[in-house]
Amino acid sequence: MKPEPEKLDDKAFKQELTTLIPHLRAFARSLCRDATLADDLAQDAMLKAWNARESFHAGTNMKAWAFTILRNAFYSEKRRSWRRQPLDPEVAEATLLSSSNPTDSLELLALRNALAKLPVDQKEALILVGAGGMAYEEAAAICGCAVGTIKSRVSRARKAVIEILESNNTGYNSDSGMSASRAFDDIMDQADEIAGAPTI
Amino acid sequence: MNKKKQTGQQKSDADLKRRGxxxxxxxxxxxxxxxxxxxxDEFLKLLEQADQKRSSGPADSE
Structure with a gap:
């Protein structure tokens, strides 16, 4: 690594920002599940990042910087359409099924469904760290909170997801020490029910 | 289901870890x-447009 100049020139900035678009889309999709609204949000964040390029310091983490912009856009612009999320669980489920990858395995569907039930602060912490590969410190900077807070959100989110997945299957008894594979079969059964319901 | 009661907690911790x-x-x-x-394509188009607006718009420095 050679020492970098303080600022990237516009061309280098644009290049790096372009490589981040897939990540902006993935993070946006985790915040608002509707694919169209998520792309709307990701585009907005991309343009905001471009306009704020003067304030970006070369050599620092542009991904974390851009995620911060995206997250701020999501939370601060409450009137924007991407804040609208289906509250009715049936609508939410239909959205989930219609907008998700058709090759998703049933267990992924069950997990998506469980994620949708998490409080948004826990969900974003879990997504940033668990899916986006952010360090706790980066996630804390993005969410504007202490590292310890992120750690506890992630751990609560993990626990909650496991509980949601388990609570969906009636035969489960937590004292019985059921094997992970057995638990997974049950998750699959439960996902089967979900998949059987609506048509796309 | 004849698991030993004493190992139940340990077992569920391991399960939790695996599931996690x-x-x-x-x-x-x-x-x-x-x-x-x-x-x-829209993303790249938008970024391109923003970039061009800059070079054709009021350039305040350089």
């Missing part, structure tokens, strides 16, 4: 599914 790891794998897949999609 599996969920981690799946989470990465959900994210990667989107991250690996082709970027819609």
């Amino acid at each position: 790891a599996k969920i981690g794998d799946q989470l990465r897949r959900i994210y990667e599914d989107v991250a690996q999609e082709d970027v819609p």
Whole structure:
């Protein structure tokens, strides 16, 4: 690594920002599940990042910087359409099924469904760290909170997801020490029910 | 279901860990599914437009 100049020139900035678009889309999709609204949000964040390029310091983490912009856009612009999320669980489920990858395995569907039930602060912490590969410190900077807070959100989110997945299957008894594979079969059964319901 | 009661807690901790790891794998897949999609042209077009607006608009420095 050679020492970098303080600022990237516009061309280098644009290049790096372009490589981040897939990540902006993935993070946006985790915040608002509707694919169209998520792309709307990701585009907005991309343009905001471009306009704020003067304030970006070369050599620092542009991904974390851009995620911060995206997250701020999501939370601060409450009137924007991407804040609208289906509250009715049936609508939410239909959205989930219609907008998700058709090759998703049933267990992924069950997990998506469980994620949708998490409080948004826990969900974003879990997504940033668990899916986006952010360090706790980066996630804390993005969410504007202490590292310890992120750690506890992630751990609560993990626990909650496991509980949601388990609570969906009636035969489960937590004292019985059921094997992970057995638990997974049950998750699959439960996902089967979900998949059987609506048509796309 | 003839598991020893005493090991129940330990067992469920291990289970929790295993399930947590599996969920981690799946989470990465959900994210990667989107991250690996082709970027819609609109993104690149918008960025290009913003870039051109800059060079043709009021240039305040350089």
